[in-house]
Amino acid sequence: MLINYDNLMLVKKILKTFIPKNLLAIRAEYYKRKRNMFMDEIFLSYTYKKKLGFIKNLKNIEILILGSSHADDAIFTKNNKNLFNLGLTSSDIYLSYKLYEKYSSEMNKLKNLIFFCSVFSPGFSLIKTEEKYRLVAYKYFFEIPYQENEIIDKKIEKLIINNCKKIKEIKINEDYRGYSKKNSFITNMTVEERVKTHLRENRRQPNQLKWLKKFIEIVTTEDNRSFYIVIPPAKKSYIECLPNKYQLFDEIYNMSDCNIVIIDFYDSPLFDDSDFGDFDHLNENGAKKITIEILKRIEIDSLTKNDNKEKFDFN
Numbered sequence: 001m002l003i004n005y006d007n008l009m010l011v012k013k014i015l016k017t018f019i020p021k022n023l024l025a026i027r028a029e030y031y032k033r034k035r036n037m038f039m040d041e042i043f044l045s046y047t048y049k050k051k052l053g054f055i056k057n058l059k060n061i062e063i064l065i066l067g068s069s070h071a072d073d074a075i076f077t078k079n080n081k082n083l084f085n086l087g088l089t090s091s092d093i094y095l096s097y098k099l100y101e102k103y104s105s106e107m108n109k110l111k112n113l114i115f116f117c118s119v120f121s122p123g124f125s126l127i128k129t130e131e132k133y134r135l136v137a138y139k140y141f142f143e144i145p146y147q148e149n150e151i152i153d154k155k156i157e158k159l160i161i162n163n164c165k166k167i168k169e170i171k172i173n174e175d176y177r178g179y180s181k182k183n184s185f186i187t188n189m190t191v192e193e194r195v196k197t198h199l200r201e202n203r204r205q206p207n208q209l210k211w212l213k214k215f216i217e218i219v220t221t222e223d224n225r226s227f228y229i230v231i232p233p234a235k236k237s238y239i240e241c242l243p244n245k246y247q248l249f250d251e252i253y254n255m256s257d258c259n260i261v262i263i264d265f266y267d268s269p270l271f272d273d274s275d276f277g278d279f280d281h282l283n284e285n286g287a288k289k290i291t292i293e294i295l296k297r298i299e300i301d302s303l304t305k306n307d308n309k310e311k312f313d314f315n
Helices: 007-017 022-036 041-060 093-106 133-142 155-167 191-202 210-220 238-242 250-257 286-305
Strands: 063-066 083-085 112-116 226-231 259-263 311-313
Touching: 007 155, 022 093, 041 083, 041 093, 063 093, 093 112, 093 133, 093 210, 112 210, 133 155, 191 238, 210 226, 210 250, 226 250, 226 286, 238 250, 250 259
Parallel strands: 063 083, 063 112, 112 226, 226 259, 259 311
Antiparallel strands: none
């Protein structure tokens, strides 16, 4: 049967009287809420993929990378079979410490632990921020307890867990070891806004360095492994908006006598703006560059049997 064009337009007009004009806006708001509560498929699949890759490579990891998105974006693993990047978006010192603590005994070949310490890291506690509901997926997939139990709303937690359970089995490439090329970066804020947020977390009290000290102790003393703290680079515009790095990382630098190596790329001339996707996250080119430099340092230590008590500054 042929459909008359005028009749079709009439049907559309009638339907519009029954369908809310803001239906698309309502739908968009729904998915925005899911993203804001970190129960959307993109974030949950990202976390699940990390878990699958980590467990698959667990027995063969010699170098483990932990930290926030600055670690996640920075260590290029495709050409390094003994390396795994377990950096997780917005993770804090507590989460990194607990991840290591839970799985350390199963990593029989592990020799080196690399922890990325960013500007915000000294005081940053994920559960105290607007992004706290990321922790539900981290707890569900990695079985890491919350730092504080009473902060997470149980009803929201249940919703997120239900979405975690819906994530289908994900296929990962044979060479996947935690790094994926990033196609999107943080471009919806000014450098001043970015700096303000990071400086607030840097100064948050009580700070989180008790977890870093425990972390270092278990890695170096109990497990007799090497511990590297990497201070990542950032764009010049970002650095220029912040206080002197010795104010930002004063307590970190004072840990240089704790049987660790501090590799400081913060204002290193090795990097320029073309190495970044935004103010403080490396793009793939920057990731390849910093990975080479870090592995070079580890190789030097391995060859010279360095006692790992010096600060290594790339300036």
